Amino acid sequence: MTRTVLNGPDDNSRLGGLLRRLAGTASTNIGFPAAVDIDYRKLAPFLGHLLNNAGDPDIDPIHPHHTKEFEREVLAFFANLFRAPEPWAGYVTSGGSESNLAALQLARSRYPDGIVVHSTAAHYSIPKAAHLLGLSTIVVNAQPNGEIDYDELACHAELHRRRPIIVVANIGTTLTEAVDDVIYIQDLLADVGVHDRYLHSDAALSGIPLALTDDPPGFDLTHGADSICISGHKFLGTPMPCGVLIARHHNTDHLPNAVPAYIGSPDTTITGSRNGFASLMLWLVLHELGRPGLRERAQYGQELAQYAHQRLQDIGWPSWRHPHALTVVLRTPPASVLSRWPLPSMDGRSHIVCMPGVSHSQVDQLAAALAEKGKQMSRPSELDRSTHPACATRVGIP
Numbered sequence: 001m002t003r004t005v006l007n008g009p010d011d012n013s014r015l016g017g018l019l020r021r022l023a024g025t026a027s028t029n030i031g032f033p034a035a036v037d038i039d040y041r042k043l044a045p046f047l048g049h050l051l052n053n054a055g056d057p058d059i060d061p062i063h064p065h066h067t068k069e070f071e072r073e074v075l076a077f078f079a080n081l082f083r084a085p086e087p088w089a090g091y092v093t094s095g096g097s098e099s100n101l102a103a104l105q106l107a108r109s110r111y112p113d114g115i116v117v118h119s120t121a122a123h124y125s126i127p128k129a130a131h132l133l134g135l136s137t138i139v140v141n142a143q144p145n146g147e148i149d150y151d152e153l154a155c156h157a158e159l160h161r162r163r164p165i166i167v168v169a170n171i172g173t174t175l176t177e178a179v180d181d182v183i184y185i186q187d188l189l190a191d192v193g194v195h196d197r198y199l200h201s202d203a204a205l206s207g208i209p210l211a212l213t214d215d216p217p218g219f220d221l222t223h224g225a226d227s228i229c230i231s232g233h234k235f236l237g238t239p240m241p242c243g244v245l246i247a248r249h250h251n252t253d254h255l256p257n258a259v260p261a262y263i264g265s266p267d268t269t270i271t272g273s274r275n276g277f278a279s280l281m282l283w284l285v286l287h288e289l290g291r292p293g294l295r296e297r298a299q300y301g302q303e304l305a306q307y308a309h310q311r312l313q314d315i316g317w318p319s320w321r322h323p324h325a326l327t328v329v330l331r332t333p334p335a336s337v338l339s340r341w342p343l344p345s346m347d348g349r350s351h352i353v354c355m356p357g358v359s360h361s362q363v364d365q366l367a368a369a370l371a372e373k374g375k376q377m378s379r380p381s382e383l384d385r386s387t388h389p390a391c392a393t394r395v396g397i398p
C-alpha cells in the first residue's frame with residue numbers, strides 16, 4: 001500500500017505536538033495583538049466546503065461556494081463605522097498588508113506619478129507595497145512617541161508640492177500604537193500647496209477600538225482619509241489572518257478589471273481567489289457582538305492596559321502608553337524573561353498588547369517575573385517617550 005506524506009505513521013503525534021505547543025504558549029503570548037476571547041468553532045461545519053469569494057464582492061461568481069452576501073454585510077458595517085461617504089468601495093482581504101497594497105494601488109490609479117510619504121514607524125508592508133507598485137517613497141522620521149514628525153512631513157510635501165502626494169498615516173503604529181493626526185496632515189498638505197493628494201489610514205491595529213471610543217482622534221473617511229484598512233485577526237481575533245479595505249469610490253475602469261468568463265465576477269481585487277471563511281468569521285463576530293459588544297471589548301482592553309501600566313509603575317519597571325492604546329510600551333526585559341514571554345523588542349523597548357481575552361492574571365504574572373528580575377538589576381532608567389521638540393507646538397509651515 002502506498003502512503004502519502006500526509007498519512008504517515010506519526011501524523012497524529014505531530015498534530016498533537018502542534019496543538020500542545022499552541023495551547024502551552026497561549027498564556028504568555030501577549031506581545032502580539034490577537035484577541036482570544038471569541039470562539040469561532042461554531043463555523044466548523046463550513047470547513048467541509050470550499051468557500052472562495054473570487055472576484056469583486058458586489059458580483060457573485062458563477063460557482064455557489066462563496067460567502068459574498070456575508071462579505072457585503074461586513075463591508076457595509078465597516079463603511080458605516082469609518083463614515084465612508086457614498087459611493088464607497090472595498091473588500092475583505094487576506095490582512096492589513098494586502099489592504100495596504102490595494103489602497104496604494106487605488107492611490108496610484110488616481111495619481112500614477114504620486115510619491116508615497118510614510119514615517120519610519122510605518123508597517124513593513126507599506127514600503128513593500130510601494131516597491132511592488134513602482135511608486136517612489138519619502139520616509140519621514142517618527143517622533144520618539146511613534147507619531148510622524150509633522151514638520152518634516154510638511155517640509156517634504158512643500159518641496160514636492162507639484163507632484164501628487166500619497167500619505168500613509170499610522171492609526172496605531174505596530175510598536176507603540178501611536179496615532180497620526182489625519183486632519184492635521186490634510187491641513188498641512190493644503191497649507192503648503194499640495195493640490196493632488198491621497199491619504200490612506202493604516203488602521204490595521206487600532207481602527208476598530210479607536211472608532212468605538214468616545215471622542216476618537218480623526219482618522220476616518222469623513223475626517224479626510226481616502227481609504228482605511230483594518231486587520232481581522234487582531235482586535236476581532238479571527239483564527240486566520242484577514243483584513244478589510246474601505247475606500248472612497250473612484251473610477252478604476254482603466255485598471256485591468258476584466259470579467260473572467262470562468263468566474264463571472266470582475267477581477268477587481270489584488271488576489272482574485274479570496275478566503276470566504278474570513279468574511280463568514282467577520283460577519284459572525286460583528287453580528288453577535290454588534291457595536292455595543294465591540295465597544296465593551298475595546299473598553300476592557302483600554303482598562304487592562306491602564307492596569308498593566310500601573311502594575312509596571314508599581315514595581316518600578318519603566319513603561320508608558322498612549323491615551324486609548326491597548327499597547328503598553330516597557331523597557332525590554334532580560335532574555336530569561338523573554339524566553340517565556342515572547343515580546344516584540346526593538347531599541348531597548350518591548351510591548352504587550354492588552355487585547356480582549358488577555359487577563360489581569362497574565363499581566364500580574366509578567367509583572368511578578370519582572371519584579372523578580374528588577375531586584376537583581378540596578379534602578380531602571382526612565383523610558384524615553386518625549387515628544388520631538390519641533391512638533392511640540394505643531395507649528396505651521398514657515
Ligand SMILES: Cc1ncc(COP(=O)(O)O)c(C=O)c1O
Nearest residue numbers: 095096097123172174204205231
Ligand atoms: C500598523 C500595521 N499595519 C499593517 C499591519 C499588517 O497587518 P496584517 O498582519 O493583517 O497583514 C500590521 C500588523 O502588525 C500593523 O501593525
